[in-house]
Amino acid sequence: MSAIVQFDHVHFAYNAGADILSDLNLTFEPGQFYFVTGASGAGKTSLLKMIYMALRPYRGSVRIFGEDVMTLPERYIPSLRQRIGIVFQDFRLVPELNVFDNIALPLRLDRRKENFIHSTVGRILVQIDLPDKAFHFPETLSGGEQQRIAIARALIRRPQILVADEPTGNIDDGLAASILHLLSALSKRGMTVIMATHDLHLLDRVPHAKHIRLGTKGNLESVALLDQWSPLK
Ligand SMILES: Nc1ncnc2c1ncn2[C@@H]1O[C@H](COP(=O)(O)OP(=O)(O)OP(=O)(O)O)[C@@H](O)[C@H]1O
Numbered sequence: 001m002s003a004i005v006q007f008d009h010v011h012f013a014y015n016a017g018a019d020i021l022s023d024l025n026l027t028f029e030p031g032q033f034y035f036v037t038g039a040s041g042a043g044k045t046s047l048l049k050m051i052y053m054a055l056r057p058y059r060g061s062v063r064i065f066g067e068d069v070m071t072l073p074e075r076y077i078p079s080l081r082q083r084i085g086i087v088f089q090d091f092r093l094v095p096e097l098n099v100f101d102n103i104a105l106p107l108r109l110d111r112r113k114e115n116f117i118h119s120t121v122g123r124i125l126v127q128i129d130l131p132d133k134a135f136h137f138p139e140t141l142s143g144g145e146q147q148r149i150a151i152a153r154a155l156i157r158r159p160q161i162l163v164a165d166e167p168t169g170n171i172d173d174g175l176a177a178s179i180l181h182l183l184s185a186l187s188k189r190g191m192t193v194i195m196a197t198h199d200l201h202l203l204d205r206v207p208h209a210k211h212i213r214l215g216t217k218g219n220l221e222s223v224a225l226l227d228q229w230s231p232l233k
Helices: 044-051 074-081 099-109 114-127 143-155 173-188 200-205
Strands: 005-013 019-028 033-038 059-064 084-087 161-165 192-196 210-214 224-226
Touching: 005 044, 019 044, 033 044, 033 173, 033 200, 044 059, 044 161, 044 192, 084 143, 099 114, 099 143, 114 143, 143 161, 143 173, 161 173, 173 192, 173 200
Parallel strands: 033 192, 033 210, 084 161, 161 192
Antiparallel strands: 005 019, 005 059, 210 224
């Protein structure tokens, strides 16, 4: 199967001489579910940021949908990014907009018709179990509710790739299970899910997921791509 995201000999550093990721080779295939784990500071968020093209390597290549982001002209980046849904660690909801309008935002930017927006947002509000919160504002919601809204907003355009940084961090076990169930079902229907997490117990909940474990230097030797989840020794 051809790669949807390909890292070849990727080196990344915020400061010269202090590699966060070093000679990293990774292939992400369409419709697969990937967990990215590793200690705090291992480089999980940095890896995800490279996938949504917020960071670039200083050496090596990253190909997204077959395009080499190192050589791709800047003007093509937004249209590639539209095909990627992003759930940030800190949600980034717009405080001035209610739940419905936060989730609808990407569709409004795409100038979709209002009746399409209403039915699409209505459906996803049911999927994330928040149909009665449509007209509430983010500051009046719990962390877990805000997180589910951020997930809904990331999914609303039906992206080909979902990149999620700790998307279940503020959610109780039952809700985390239902979010994982939703993402797992979407991955089986073709969406590639790339999710960073500290919570190794989540890995048991998606039996078909692959596991990318970043070591302390994120280098080739310390990255494990395990076909099946196996408990860490
Ligand atoms: N903007 C930045 N400038 C300089 N260093 C940074 C920056 N962002 C992150 N770092 C450093 O890069 C390293 C990797 O950070 P990153 O956020 O990718 O790790 P992580 O595995 O996601 O950590 P966590 O699990 O704590 O979120 C850390 O040592 C961090 O301090």
